[in-house]
Amino acid sequence: MVKALLSPKEVADILSVTPGAVRNWVRNGQLRAYKAGRLIRVRPEDVEAFLDSNRSAQISPGTEKGVKLRDYSSEEIAAFLDEDRIPSDMAERLGKILGL
Numbered sequence: 001m002v003k004a005l006l007s008p009k010e011v012a013d014i015l016s017v018t019p020g021a022v023r024n025w026v027r028n029g030q031l032r033a034y035k036a037g038r039l040i041r042v043r044p045e046d047v048e049a050f051l052d053s054n055r056s057a058q059i060s061p062g063t064e065k066g067v068k069l070r071d072y073s074s075e076e077i078a079a080f081l082d083e084d085r086i087p088s089d090m091a092e093r094l095g096k097i098l099g100l
Contacts, residue, residue, distance in 0.1 A: 005034070007039035014047060027051070 005012070008022040011031075015022070023040065025031035032046040072080075076099065082092040 006045060006047065008040050008042070011042050011047055015051075030054075 008019040008026070011022045012019040016036075022031065022042075026033040026040055026042070031042065031050045033042045047072050074095075077092075078095075081094065086094070
């Protein structure tokens with residue numbers, strides 16, 4: 001029995017990306033796929049292999065090379081946004097997101 005093959009849309013749904021991103025990965029050779037005419041199909045195990053090859057090493061917070069994380073005050077964050085010349089409307093939206 002032949003295993004089910006996935007369409008670019010199905011792969012995109014699994015990976016929470018666009019079908020265009022999946023087609024780009026196929027075109028660039030990053031994701032193995034099969035073509036039948038214009039149809040692109042991907043084996044589930046090839047999606048797993050793609051994920052394995054692109055998985056970042058998981059790092060526990062504050063343990064990378066002995067660097068400790070610290071909390072920044074709202075004043076420090078505002079200074080960072082000002083230094084980076086973030087437009088005021090964007091800085092305001094970021095402030096709301098960060099609860100400042």
